[in-house]
Amino acid sequence: MIRTAFLVASLLLASFADAHHSSAMFDKNRVVEITATVTEFQWTNPHVWIEINIANEDGQEEAWSIEGLGPNSLFRNGWRPNSFKAGDVIEIRFNPMHDGSNAGGFIGAKFSDGRTLGRWD
């Protein structure tokens, strides 16, 4: 169980409607916003993946996989292959999985220097 989860309006919206697969596994009515540490960034087709560690309620680190869109469209929207680096401490928002598993659909991220990617408003 992660520390912070709250309900807001759906933010997943348009993006994952164009994913190469169904996005129904993500709960579009829930948004998790939490501090995370990046462990790996997979800049790959058909989706990029942000691998992160999140502290659970007991303070123990859990590995989560956050799925983004494809690298081509993201590149044209300002992302780069090194947008996330292992060790980055970020604030991240995502739609969690319906079944509570450790994955989610990316919404936005804020870096320690104030930069943001995705939706962060």
Place this chain on the structure above:
Amino acid sequence: MRPFGGSSGIISAFDSVPVMQMRLMPIFLLLVCQSAAAELPDWSGVWQRVEGNGGMFDVSTTEPPDGRAGSPGARQHPPLTERWEAKYRANLALVAVDRLPDPISRCGTPAGFPRLLALPDVYEFIVRPEQTWIITENGPNILRIYTDGRSHPPAEEMWPTFTGDSVGRWDQDVLSFTTIGMIGESQTVLDRSGMVLSDQATVATRMSLTDEGLLRAELEIDDPLALTETWHVVRHFRRMPHGTKAYDYACAENNRNPITDAGQTLTLDTEGKVIDKVIEDD
């Protein structure tokens, strides 16, 4: 000295003007082709679809109007026969429980035509006098449209394929072509709402630039099995800023979302192990 050389008796038998004509022929043909190409419209650059709705093929009949293909309850209203309306409703029911098997989600086969006109990511339209290629980054897909005067092949030389066979012609700035021989419902859908056509479908397409600079594709779709009358669909593409590039789309590169035989989309971790806590039986 002869201006173009040639010392053998055979060559010299064609001496002078005929030889010059033969040697200048490639240059003449090149100029003819360049002239023909110069008369074709400029569809260069990289383009992106205008109509979105998550790839819903016919946004003009989509209900609700902002309904996205793949969202429960969202559908379009082609003039379907009773039997194919039932097929569509069955697929819509699968969408409602997230079990529609969209073939392209498996990263193995192309979207095919006409779905390839409704894909995300970007497009390139390569225009030559004898042939036009529509290249979609997503997939990728290639639609080859022959405009060199040929006809569709005879029936015995055709078999169902994802893009079928497209032949057409230019009428000033308008490209008109017909497409037949598409594989249909056995291996393709038109969108993730579950809309399908049969392998008897034919599509007549007209493409041209609008006054606003959009590339407009008007489709007249006929299908003796699926449709009661011609289905009219219009789609548009917007040219992206100069310098925009298209890139590789390799769906199988790192596909961490395999689909079970039951149609469930799974999620894998970096080691390839299933993350999902709930996996339905096939």
